[in-house]
Amino acid sequence: MGSEKVARQPDRPTGRRGASEILHLQRTAGNRAVTQLIGAAAGRRRPHVQRHPEVTENAEVGEAAVAEATTEEVAETTEAAETAEPGTGTTGTSGGALTGDARKKAIEDILRASATGMWALGVIEKWSVPVNYEFVGTGSFHRTGSIFINKTLSPGAAAMVMMHEAQHANTFKSGKAADIKALGRAEYVKKKIADEAEAVVRQIEGYAVTKSLGVDIAGGGMTDDLKQRYLKVFYAKRDELEKADPKMTRAEINDRCRTHARDTEVTSWFHDGTFVTSTGGAANVTYSDHYGKQWDGEHNKPGKK
């Protein structure tokens, strides 16, 4: 039983537990025990726990099953605060105390918990992608084959962001990135958003396992609500396919549902105002608008015919 292993760990410092240790516990004691341990160590109130009506497994969102990881999800509190808090609540997240190699290791350990995270690490290794894990600046992003992870992100949030940016790095290194000079405006916008949608689906697929570790993922770009919207479309398509062809394999159903949900629901988020640029202010600039303007800027440079 995993809990016995936990009790026998010698010389264990009290307080914060490292990501490696959390993963070990997850694989031996299960997520419920890990969640309890993390909560106890942090002195936090034990969160409400609820299950999906059906257990959501990675395989259901097009991913291979991962170790013993289950997908219990912690319900987020939706009640408004009763009392005022100090400060302004407008400056975003804070990355915590880990820096240097310890931070890199914590992020990579969290990535190793999920198939999507392993995929992201594989991308980084395959293409020798340089990663700045403590980027001091604005946001986190991929740029011409390098990944910049903002230092203000917690290791959990950084892992979620890595899943997203690894998609862009893979596209770039594979030579499949949208070419702003060669493509027409509409095709450029479509191709850019297709890559973004795939990157978001990667995050959705890695979300349940990463969250189940009990690590802080605030600011990591994925929420229960986005996943809820994705799964609603995914499951509707699944039911439709199962009804149409009872002999269709689970793998084929999952694959088709993933593609369908990505190309309809997730793609719509870049057009309907769900995702907007961080610079647009009250204008709420969608990414379909942004990529169009980006193309316009490239093709209307001074001196260009």
Next chain:
Amino acid sequence: MSREPIDPGAVARALGEPLGEAVADGQARIDPVDVPGVEQTIVWRVRDELSDHPWQVYVGRWPDGDIRILSAEQEAWADLVAAAGGARLEGADEARAYVATFLEVTRGTMVIVAPIKSLDELRWRPGSDDEEKAKTALLDDPPDVAPVSEATDDGFHVELTLVVDRRLQRNSFEVARDGEIKRSSFKILAERLPLPIAR
């Protein structure tokens, strides 16, 4: 009023790589930002709209020429305003504008912060079932979101309702006439709302 332009090279160095490149090659725009109650220009907005994910950051210039990032750095803002000799806030409306500028300049770079005067200003987008429930609950029992700004014995009391990503919150400030923000607090009015997410 000092409107001395800022040196793009110094801004590029303050931002570091790779964002500094966009400043150095002219892709990013640098625009002065007026701070209510402060005569000289001490804050600039640096914005690159042409990268894959557009980015924006605010920088300040200290009297000794030092340039530092102000985004998500509220202490730096306080230091900058004090170093510039402080603000001269002459009325409640100016104090409210000062607070609004402070919030925009010091917001996290990936955090949407937008003051609203009415719930009609909220830009709804399609939401999950839970988000739609939160929206319905908010609209069924709407809070008073009108801004408040009034003079006090030692400055001004300002209250603003803010959209902060997917939540709505009421922020309160006690601001001295010289721009020092002596106290700030906030109360969450609603969260998990179907509002835009910055990426």
